[in-house]
Amino acid sequence: MNKLNNIMVALIFSVSASFAADVFTLDDCLRVARENNATLKSAKVNRQMAEEAEGSAFPAYFPKVFAGGFAFIANDFLVKQKMDFSKEMEGLGQQVAPAMMQAGIDPSMLAGLPTTFNMGMVDKGIIGHLTLIQPIFVGGQIYNGNQLAKIGTRAAKLQETLTETEIRKNTETYYWLIISLKEKLKTLAEAEKQVDGIYSDVQVAVDAGVAVKNDLLRVELEKKKLQSNRLKLENGISVAKLMLARQMNRDNADFDLADADLSQVTPPESYAISADDAVERRAESKLLAISREAAEKERSMERGKVLPTVAVGASLLYQNLLDDDAVNGVLFASLTVPISDWWSNSYSTAKLDLKAQKAAIDEVENKNLIKVDIDAKWNTLNESFKQIEISRDAIAQAEENLRIQREFYNAGTATLSNLLEAETLRQQAADSYTEAVTGYYTAVCAYLTATGR
Template sequence: MNKLHIKIATFILGLHSALLATDIYTLDDCLRIARENNATLKSAKVNHQMAEETEGSAFPAYFPKVFAGGFAFMANDYLVKQKIDMSSEIEGMGQQFAPTMMQMGLDPTMLAGIPTTYSMGMLDKGIVGHLTLIQPIFAGGQIHNGNQLAKIGTKAAKLQEHLAETEVRKNTETYYWLIVSLKEKMKTIAEAEKQVDAIRADVQVAVEAGVAVKNDLLRVDLEKKKLESNRLKVENGISVAKLMLARQMNLGDSDFDLAEASLDNIHPPEEYRISTDEAVERRAESKLLAVNREVAEKERSMERGKVLPTVAVGASLLYQNLLDDDAVNGILFASVTVPISDWWSNSYSTAKYDLKAQKAAIDEAENKNLIKVDIDAKWNTLEESFRQIEISKDAVTQAEENLRMQREFYNAGTATLSNLLEAETLRQQASDTYTEAVTGYYTAICAYLTATGR
């Protein structure tokens, strides 16, 4: 093969490798992608924005309300009509002017033909318009309490967003460490397969030498099949865990891999501990309980405000053209409204909101106690997980030493193949237990930090 062919082959292999390249994520990468893409978190952010818009729309209630209106009309007849009787005036006029008319050679009876009644009408078309401003002075505290409720709604939506982010982080870390744990188990299985292959080679030699029977080879082959079965289970577990992690990160598929994670950077649990009372107050759930109580109190105030007097002042500018003549007028006015008929029913609804506020206060105290229990439980789990690491680490050391001794004994002919295979199984189990203890400890750290509002 000449140099040109070598270069072409190298280019094609490099291109193929690039096309098959898989994204490699660290824990920080997974958390960042989840924060940016997670659908639940996006929905919580939209709810927060909606609450902010609601708060903004409530504030203008403090300002005057300005509105304009008008109408024009054209009727098929006059809207205002009046008949005028002139009979007495015309009779008097006839008596007054009769001599003069006779002198002029006119017949006074002609005055009798003059109509004695007349009809007068007006307003068959017109235009009316107005510009009105009303400033509420007092509305039973409903404007103030309404704005306070809107602010509390924004605060609650922000806390809900924080809760969603916390949940996404916890789930992401849980699936991340699950995958790390399973990948470490794959390494343990690979190491066990090497050990079993080495044992099989030794048994094969022993069988050929006539110092072992073929049944020993069968036992080793069964152990290999068991390892293959375990490998398949772990591979399937990794596949499912990747799908769940991809869902948290809102990725289209699970075609990614995780960077090698260090399991040696272990800090004692005391470095993460804070006061339980402080942790309770830091929890978003505790703050939401306080928000729920505030909402109940504000709703009670709003209900009471419905039966208080409402006072407002205003001004209006009027324009009208009804008699073919433009006219502009200005009006200042004040209004006081007292909903007397609502006093009776409001006494019952106010009592209901009083009970609702009491219930919110009771729920807050009770749930804070439950949160405290949850924090203590998470701390106990964290301490237990740390101790499990120390125990399982010693178990790994003992299992490896036992395997070494059993191999020496088997080679010396003082131990059976079953003892050697059992020692290998114990070493594998001890290694898996240690891996689960370490990844479980990292998961417990995340759970405790979440429980303490961090």
């Protein structure tokens, strides 16, 4: 019987667990977002496409081999020739006439024989070839083309990194927003508990005739205000969870977040890094360098179009035109100089020169802006940390003020309004601390992102 009971309990717990909402930590949210986010998946596909394009550019170094052939049947001979044998027939007649006369044959019969003939050949046939061409020099276009393909792959990887960084930033932002709202709910619950206690004390005082009913209505109004704030917080959590679910590519927001410890905060110095080093770590800086490098390669590609092209090759030929198989081998070399393109190419090359100059200017300017952004994020981080220290002091003062006002109210030396105001100040101080801590962690994420980490 005990064994049956144990099985039933296990089944109940397993069913309950299957219907329970998932509970995520920050690391869980980041992991799920990395695995499932649709935008990141798209960026990964773009990176894979760039890798395939790089792979398809490399075989241009190798010889090109191609085969071809055709068979035909003509309605007449392709090669024709009319042949005149009149002189030969005249000589033949003189030679054979005596013999014909001896045989009793009239030699004049020879005059009736035709002296011209039409000859023709090649009315069907088969031709085939196997050809190999090895480019020796094509103005550097093969090399530069491969370099551009590699640059494309590097750029796609950096874009994937930027996308992942943006998703991480958004995920952390919504995570800390939800944590902030949940902590505010806890503070609100504590305030409701305090106001309920005040309501009970006022009710007793009203019943004893030492307080007026208006005081009771004032406390009830405060309770209504807290209920309204609770509704706003719960709605805010619902919306923030939907946004977080979107980052994790979940169909619904049927999950919860594990409580976060907001009491211990790591100081900003633990995250500090040199701004100059951070600029070079940023994916945006690397993309700027890649953009400049790509512009230079495009310019080299354009110049290569008007340089001589040298190639060597070999071809194996097969033909059957006269009902006789024949196989030949051919070695050849080619040199091509696109002289007529020199004029137009000078303009396109000049345009790409300007493009490369602009890319170099943009790289320097945007790196300066990135450094400014890093400094701004660092200042925000330090400011957020100082706000935490200020909020801690404010909480201590608000709690002490509430304690004093409660003692004064119980002693009859303070009004109910003073007590309710003290409770409101304590709640605001607690909310300010929550906002300061969650804002600090958001600032940490922003600083790490700005420094390429």
